[in-house]
Amino acid sequence: VSKLKSSELKTPALLLDLDRMNSNLQTMAGFFQSKPAKLRPHFKGHQVLALASRQLDAGATGITCARLDHAEALVRHGIRTVLIANEIAGDSAIRQLVELSHSAPVILAVDNLEVVEDLARIAGKHAAKLNVVVDIDVGLGRCGVSSAEDALYLAQAALTKGLTFRGLMGYGGGNHNPPGVKKERAAHAKLQPLLNGKALLESAGIAVEMVTCGATGDYTITGAAPGVTEVQAGSYLFMDAVHSAFAPEFHLSLSVLATVISKTGNRIVVDAGMKALGCGKELPPVKNNDRLRVRALHAEHAILEAIEASFHARVGDKIEIWVQHLDPVIQMHECIHGMRDGQVEEIFPIVR
Ligand SMILES: Cc1ncc(COP(=O)(O)O)c(C=O)c1O
Numbered sequence: 330v331s332k333l334k335s336s337e338l339k340t341p342a343l344l345l346d347l348d349r350m351n352s353n354l355q356t357m358a359g360f361f362q363s364k365p366a367k368l369r370p371h372f373k374g375h376q377v378l379a380l381a382s383r384q385l386d387a388g389a390t391g392i393t394c395a396r397l398d399h400a401e402a403l404v405r406h407g408i409r410t411v412l413i414a415n416e417i418a419g420d421s422a423i424r425q426l427v428e429l430s431h432s433a434p435v436i437l438a439v440d441n442l443e444v445v446e447d448l449a450r451i452a453g454k455h456a457a458k459l460n461v462v463v464d465i466d467v468g469l470g471r472c473g474v475s476s477a478e479d480a481l482y483l484a485q486a487a488l489t490k491g492l493t494f495r496g497l498m499g500y501g502g503g504n505h506n507p508p509g510v511k512k513e514r515a516a517h518a519k520l521q522p523l524l525n526g527k528a529l530l531e532s533a534g535i536a537v538e539m540v541t542c543g544a545t546g547d548y549t550i551t552g553a554a555p556g557v558t559e560v561q562a563g564s565y566l567f568m569d570a571v572h573s574a575f576a577p578e579f580h581l582s583l584s585v586l587a588t589v590i591s592k593t594g595n596r597i598v599v600d601a602g603m604k605a606l607g608c609g610k611e612l613p614p615v616k617n618n619d620r621l622r623v624r625a626l627h628a629e630h631a632i633l634e635a636i637e638a639s640f641h642a643r644v645g646d647k648i649e650i651w652v653q654h655l656d657p658v659i660q661m662h663e664c665i666h667g668m669r670d671g672q673v674e675e676i677f678p679i680v681r
Pocket residue numbers: 371374393414500503543544545546561562563564565
């Protein structure tokens with residue numbers, strides 16, 4: 330069967346440069362090879378089961394995700410080492426987790442006594458099958474208990490209720506500093522609440538088997554810090570324009586292929602707008618073409634401007650635009666086309 334060329338694809342389409350993605354996979358795996366901490370990549374950075382398997386094959390200790398239905402998809406795919414680095418609440422979600430925990434020892438983040446009690450109540454005699462980490466707010470101001478004392482209280486409650494307590498988690502948000510002292514300081518400041526929590530729990534006789542934290546912007550620091558057992562970096566695999574200055578060793582690899590549908594003077598309009606490219610604070614860069622700039626995104630259109638008069642585009646031409654921020658964009662597509670030498674080598678369905 331002859332392989333499809335990118336020019337033959339329906340647009341907008343997500344294209345993944347396989348060689349760049351593999352280089353990112355190997356760079357991250359190489360870093361963790363010599364570290365006591367392990368990588369537990371975040372699934373939302375790609376939402377592709379086959380790529381989660383490749384991350385595990387390259388040495389990752391498990392997969393992180395934020396959603397119960399993603400955890401279920403991972404377990405169905407045969408991946409049993411799943412961390413839900415997020416809170417859940419309400420009887421139906423908890424029942425779903427209890428059900429899933431019968432198939433695999435999925436680990437859940439908790440930050441609330443009521444949820445701990447609900448987990449124990451709904452699991453009943455199976456409470457020990459539920460694995461939990463206590464989530465500490467390390468500065469993001471999202472989820473997580475706000476002190477080491479609260480973490481101790483919740484860990485004790487989990488143990489008393491018969492749940493399996495595994496350790497601590499803390500996600501501090503993206504470390505948007507280029508490599509250097511500022512990045513180091515910011516990362517260490519977010520590690521401290523976790524390390525304080527670990528020390529307090531251990532002084533109370535509670536084993537803290539896991540300390541899970543970190544992201545693409547700080548893995549070099551969190552992944553080398555004593556006490557940390559795993560890092561949840563996700564965006565490194567595809568990399569995006571938001572993160573690339575903060576972890577420049579990774580290459581942008583995911584783009585949106587679009588077709589020129591209108592051209593007037595130096596204004597070029599393509600058929601990929603916010604619904605294909607997302608809508609962050611910044612406009613996305615054009616791939617392999619510094620003579621073209623995205624000027625505006627509408628729902629279904631991007632309006633581009635040719636910076637040099639010598640740039641010629643005709644309706645029907647294809648243009649690739651880098652993904653500015655992976656997380657919202659992946660969700661908008663059904664599949665990713667894995668590309669090599671301008672041809673589709675693999676198609677990756679996206680778990681939505
Ligand atoms: C809990 C948690 N862990 C890890 C990550 C991964 O971050 P990144 O994609 O910057 O590597 C995120 C991203 O939002 C997250 O919410």
